[in-house]
Amino acid sequence: MEEAELVEYFRAQIRGDPDVASAVAAIRSLLEFLRRDQSETILGLRENMTQAIRRLEETDSSVAVSSGGELFLRFISLTSLEHPDLSQCKNVMIERGELFLKKISLSRGKVGKLCHTFIKDGAKILTHSSSRVVLKVLENAAADNKRFTVYVTESQPDSAGKRMAQKLRKLNIPVMVVLDAAVGYIMEKVDLVIVGAEGVVESGGVINKIGTYQMAVCSKAHNKPFYVVAESFKFVRLYPLNQQDVPDRFKYTADILKTVKDLNQEHPMIDYTPPSLITLLFTDLGVLTPSAVSDELIKLYL
Amino acid sequence: MPGADKETELSERIEAFLSELKRCGSGAGSLRGSAETARETTSLLRRITAQARWSNAGDLMEIIRKEGRRMTAGQPSETTVGNMVRRVLKIIREEYARSRGSTEEADQQESLHKLLTSGGSSEDNFRQHFTHLKANVIEAINELLTELEGTTDNISMQALEHIHSNEVIMTIGRSRTVEAFLKDAARKRKFHVIVAECAPFCQGHEMATSLSKEDIETTVIPDAAIFAVMSRVNKVIIGTQTVLANGGLRAVNGTHTLALAAKHHSTPLIVCAPMFKLSPQVSDTPFTRFSEILSKVNAHCPVFDYVPPELITLFISNIGGNAPSYIYRLMSELYHPEDHEL
Numbered sequence: 001m002e003e004a005e006l007v008e009y010f011r012a013q014i015r016g017d018p019d020v021a022s023a024v025a026a027i028r029s030l031l032e033f034l035r036r037d038q039s040e041t042i043l044g045l046r047e048n049m050t051q052a053i054r055r056l057e058e059t060d061s062s063v064a065v066s067s068g069g070e071l072f073l074r075f076i077s078l079t080s081l082e083h084p085d086l087s088q089c090k091n092v093m094i095e096r097g098e099l100f101l102k103k104i105s106l107s108r109g110k111v112g113k114l115c116h117t118f119i120k121d122g123a124k125i126l127t128h129s130s131s132r133v134v135l136k137v138l139e140n141a142a143a144d145n146k147r148f149t150v151y152v153t154e155s156q157p158d159s160a161g162k163r164m165a166q167k168l169r170k171l172n173i174p175v176m177v178v179l180d181a182a183v184g185y186i187m188e189k190v191d192l193v194i195v196g197a198e199g200v201v202e203s204g205g206v207i208n209k210i211g212t213y214q215m216a217v218c219s220k221a222h223n224k225p226f227y228v229v230a231e232s233f234k235f236v237r238l239y240p241l242n243q244q245d246v247p248d249r250f251k252y253t254a255d256i257l258k259t260v261k262d263l264n265q266e267h268p269m270i271d272y273t274p275p276s277l278i279t280l281l282f283t284d285l286g287v288l289t290p291s292a293v294s295d296e297l298i299k300l301y302l
Numbered sequence: 303m304p305g306a307d308k309e310t311e312l313s314e315r316i317e318a319f320l321s322e323l324k325r326c327g328s329g330a331g332s333l334r335g336s337a338e339t340a341r342e343t344t345s346l347l348r349r350i351t352a353q354a355r356w357s358n359a360g361d362l363m364e365i366i367r368k369e370g371r372r373m374t375a376g377q378p379s380e381t382t383v384g385n386m387v388r389r390v391l392k393i394i395r396e397e398y399a400r401s402r403g404s405t406e407e408a409d410q411q412e413s414l415h416k417l418l419t420s421g422g423s424s425e426d427n428f429r430q431h432f433t434h435l436k437a438n439v440i441e442a443i444n445e446l447l448t449e450l451e452g453t454t455d456n457i458s459m460q461a462l463e464h465i466h467s468n469e470v471i472m473t474i475g476r477s478r479t480v481e482a483f484l485k486d487a488a489r490k491r492k493f494h495v496i497v498a499e500c501a502p503f504c505q506g507h508e509m510a511t512s513l514s515k516e517d518i519e520t521t522v523i524p525d526a527a528i529f530a531v532m533s534r535v536n537k538v539i540i541g542t543q544t545v546l547a548n549g550g551l552r553a554v555n556g557t558h559t560l561a562l563a564a565k566h567h568s569t570p571l572i573v574c575a576p577m578f579k580l581s582p583q584v585s586d587t588p589f590t591r592f593s594e595i596l597s598k599v600n601a602h603c604p605v606f607d608y609v610p611p612e613l614i615t616l617f618i619s620n621i622g623g624n625a626p627s628y629i630y631r632l633m634s635e636l637y638h639p640e641d642h643e644l
Contacts, residue, residue, distance in 0.1 A: 280548060280584065286639055287584055289548055289611075291627040 003055045006033050010056055019132060023068030023233050024104055026056050030072045031097045034090070042080045042089065049073060061254040063199030063207050063270070067236035074300065075100065107231035107284040112136035115194070115229050115282040116144060123148040124190045126183075126219075129155035129209040130164035131196025133229045137282075142173055150175045151186055155209055157267060183215050187222045197230035199250075200283075201238045202297050204275035204290025206230065207246060210268055216277035225279040232285050235297055240272050312353045316369060319346055323377040335478050336382045336543065340578045341450050343373070343386040348443045351390075351436065359398040359435060360428035363391055370644045379606070381544045381552075381581045384644060388582070388637040393442045395638055401432040449620070453576035454479055456620035458486035464572060464618070469493045469536040472528075472569075475500035475554045476509040477541025479574045483618075484539070485516050494519045496535065498528050500556050502603060525556050529563045538564045538571045542609075545575050547584045547633050549611030549626030555604055561613035570615040577619050580633055582642040 009032055013025035033052050039045040053069035079096060083089040111133055119125065119141040125148055127134050141148065150168055154177055155161040161177055168175040178186050193215060197206040206212070206228050219226045240246045249257060251268040260266055275290030282288075285296060319342065347366060356362040370387030377383065457479055465471065465487040473480055473495065484495060495513055499506035499522055510520045523531055538560060542553040551557065551573065564571045611626035624632065 287547070289627060289630050292630045295631065 003052065006052055006055060007059050009033075010059060020105075021064065021108070021132065021231065021233075022060055022062055023064040023071075023231075024101070026060075026065045026068040027072050027097075027104070027233075028101060029056065030069065031094070031101065034076075034097065035094060040086065042084075042086055045086070045090075046073070046076060046080075049076060057249070058254055058258075061249055061252065061257060063236055063250050064234055066250070067199055067234050070237065071233055072097075104231065104233050104284075107233065108133055108136050110284040111229050111231060111282050112140040114284075114287060115227070116140040116146075118192070118227065118282075119146055119148055120191075121146050121148070123192065124151065125149070126151045126153075126186065126190040126193045126215070127164070128153050128161070128193075128195045128212050128215055130160035130167075131229070133196045133231065134194055135164070135167055137194065137229055138168065138173060139171055142171055148173070151178050151190060152176070153178055153180050153183060153211060153215070155211060156180060157269075160209065180211050180214075183211075184218050187218045187224065190224060192225045192227060193219045194227045194229060197228050197234055198270060199236045199238070200228070200230050200234050200281065200293055201236060201240060201272070202294050203239055204278065204281070204293040205240070206273050206278065206281075207236075207238075207240075207250065207270050208273065210271045213243075213271040213273045213277075216273045220277050226277060227280055227282060228273075228278055229282045232283050232296070235293065235300075237297065237301060243272055246270070246272050309353070309355075312349065315346065315349065316372075319343075320373060320376045323373065323380060323383070336380070336579065337450065337454065337478070337576070339380055340382045340386050341447065343383050344390070344443060344447050344450060347386065347390045348440060348447070351439055351443065358429050358431045359394055362439070363394055363428060366390060366394070367641075367644055374644060379543075381583070382578055385578055385581055385637075387644060388641045389446060389578070390443060391641045392636065392638045393446065394439055395428075397435060397438045397442055398428055398430075398432070401435055401438070402430065450576075450578060453578070453620040454482050457574050457576060457618055458482045460618055460623065461487035462490060464537070464539075465491055465493055467491050467493065470496060470534055472496045472498070472532070472535040472538045472560070472564075473509070473540055474498040474506065474525075474528075474556055474560050475503075475541075476505035476512075477574070479576065480539055480541045481509060481512060483574050484513060484518060488513075488516050488518045494521070496521045496523055496531060498523055498525050498556065498560065500554060501525055505554075525559070528556075528560055529566075532563045532567045532569060535564075535567070535569055538569055540571070540573055542573055542575050542579065543606060544583075545573070545580045545617065545629060547580075547582050547630060549614065549617075549629040550584075551609040551614065552606050553609055555607050558607040558609050558613075561609045565613050571613060572616045572618060573614055574618045577621060577632070577636065580629065580636060582633060582637055 006029055010025055010029040013020065013028055014022065030049065030052060034049070037045060037048055039048055050073065053073065056069060057066055075097070076093060079093050080089050083092055115137040127150060138150065150173055152161040152164050152175060165175045165177045195208055195212055195215070197208050199207040201207060216226050248263055251270055252263065252266055253269060256266055278290050280287055280289060281293065350366060350369060351362065354365050356365060366387060370384060373387070374384045461483045471484065471493060474497070487493070495518055497506040497510045497520060506522055510522045513520045540553065540557060540560065542551045544552040546552060561571055614626045617624045617626065617629065
């Protein structure tokens with residue numbers, strides 16, 4: 001399968017189902033790549049796969065695609081250790097890959113079911129930008145006949161918050177859009193903060209749309225619980241110590257990375273929220289404290 | 303018929319236990335410590351395993367889950383009942399896995415690793431029949447009972463490491479675990495204890511009397527004086543009713559105040575809690591379980607407080623000392639995730 005075909009397949013996945021998580025679309029495309037791959041050895045397969053992942057990261061520079069790709073690579077390594085013979089290995093890989101895909105497509109539903117019990121009747125919720133997982137959680141809570149109001153930040157530069165507000169209005173949830181700068185102002189009114197994540201890092205912190213860190217600091221100052229909802233395939237092997245540590249390839253969109261010379265003049269699209277500001281993480285693996293996240297990653301990668 | 307007799311006897315015992323639980327809640331029955339509740343629950347579960355009719359592990363788990371739901375509904379604030387039920391369910395799963403001879407299941411939790419490597423038919427119905435399963439499960443429950451009996455002693459044994467001579471220790475209310483802990487340290491060290499009386503039940507008074515009988519210098523203070531006295535205190539040692547999954551506590555009313563005062567003065571807060579108090583619940587909303595103190599007055603009297611994990615320094619349990627951030631790990635070893643909801 002040519003790289004251009006792979007990218008086209010990936011884009012088609014996203015076009016076909018705009019609600020799908022980008023990591024799931026990436027893994028689906030990589031599985032297709034695996035099916036059509038013609039390598040004769042496992043090493044060759046791994047090399048082709050690494051190339052393919054790099055190509056996908058160039059198309060969509062989000063952290064989720066990177067973590068999905070690395071997970072898939074890990075999946076190949078683990079399977080190839082059990083079956084050294086290539087053809088047998090490939091069949092097992094394809095079968096397990098399908099199963100894996102089926103499980104992770106259910107992740108978002110699991111997270112939604114887990115989290116909505118934390119939303120009490122009459123709660124005021126603050127969220128940031130547009131997250132499909134948060135939407136699912138709020139959907140579940142509304143279906144449970146809970147009354148609550150949602151405040152969404154506008155989330156510049158792409159005004160994603162307005163899209164989120166529209167989706168919430170369709171669900172008949174009372175919603176108000178606030179300026180990004182109004183987070184401190186609104187924090188005293190809200191009861192809890194729920195945000196999604198593009199990536200969950202080893203320390204238990206999260207990488208999310210720019211403005212999340214600000215919101216976390218504010219909620220800590222006001223003693224409000226700060227919840228993060230994320231599926232487990234977003235766990236990524238990074239350990240940033242501060243904002244500068246987050247690699248440039250995640251901070252800016254793919255086009256900007258390719259065209260602009262001086263990245264310092266550009267606005268980053270994501271920021272890093274340290275684990276000390278996060279109360280709990282809701283994942284399809286259960287409700288985790290930030291310290292439990294590194295445990296999960298160790299279990300996988302060691 | 304002997305079979306029917308056994309069954310009626312069994313259901314009678316369960317009913318008796320349930321009514322005991324309900325009575326304790328309203329304060330009318332005998333006030334029992336959570337250790338006794340845990341022991342009685344476990345003996346009852348052992349009796350159910352021995353006498354109820356079941357042919358495979360799945361049936362037994364269903365029966366125990368059903369009884370567990372009834373017991374927890376009878377007295378929701380007594381979480382040790384639910385915890386013991388979950389421990390027994392985990393025991394059954396482990397014994398079943400061992401009988402099947404399966405090598406995995408050391409890692410029963412959902413994890414990314416399992417997601418990636420599972421072959422598909424990992425759904426276990428627990429429907430296979432094993433002849434020795436009953437005996438194995440009963441033996442494992444007996445081990446659990448022995449563990450329960452030794453918990454207070456195990457915790458007290460660690461007292462000398464944490465309490466030094468001429469220290470001032472503060473505690474609140476009455477906790478049998480802390481009492482034993484302090485008495486054990488008093489055999490070799492001399493120290494002072496300040497007990498906050500913990501209105502409205504004022505159990506602190508009984509604690510103080512009991513401690514002073516062992517020649518420990520004790521002072522009782524009203525709850526309002528906690529902050530004022532805190533600057534003179536070296537350590538705060540408390541018990542708790544429940545340890546939550548996020549490392550927080552559900553403890554007697556007034557503990558949160560004590561914890562905040564300790565944090566303000568940077569005084570270490572040590573919680574002595576045996577492992578059977580660990581519960582998979584996570585909640586940060588205030589618990590309101592009201593009790594009647596005066597019939598004609600509308601007095602809201604919450605019985606329990608929530609203490610967030612950031613205020614706690616150390617948990618001392620029968621398996622040693624742990625930080626609050628580690629509680630999730632201990633919990634994953636004690637209970638299976640599918641049993642969190644009975």
